Amino acid sequence: AQLRDEHQAGASRLHENIRQAKDAMFALLKQANMADSLVSVYSHQAAEAQQELDAFTFRHFQKLRAICNKEQQEKFDKVIQDALHQMGGPPPGMRPGDGPPPGN
Numbered sequence: 001a002q003l004r005d006e007h008q009a010g011a012s013r014l015h016e017n018i019r020q021a022k023d024a025m026f027a028l029l030k031q032a033n034m035a036d037s038l039v040s041v042y043s044h045q046a047a048e049a050q051q052e053l054d055a056f057t058f059r060h061f062q063k064l065r066a067i068c069n070k071e072q073q074e075k076f077d078k079v080i081q082d083a084l085h086q087m088g089g090p091p092p093g094m095r096p097g098d099g100p101p102p103g104n
Helices: 002-030 036-066 070-088
Strands: none
Touching: 002 036, 036 070
């Protein structure tokens, strides 16, 4: 429970940083004459916060895996791989639940 609470608190802060940077970037749409460099600044801020969130989440799962026994680690590894594949979504032209593309 402590690991989960720590992760949720840290991830929430990072999600807020991403949201703020994107809000600022899209607020630029209201300006008729603005420098492209401003878009770059806010886009970079959002990307940095996303990178930090990814590393933070990786470290969380690393800690979680470390407290598992060998059997739990094997299950954990499979669940993580399955989750990563699902987050990527199905290949173009396929719906979730479809089998592999024809010819594979």
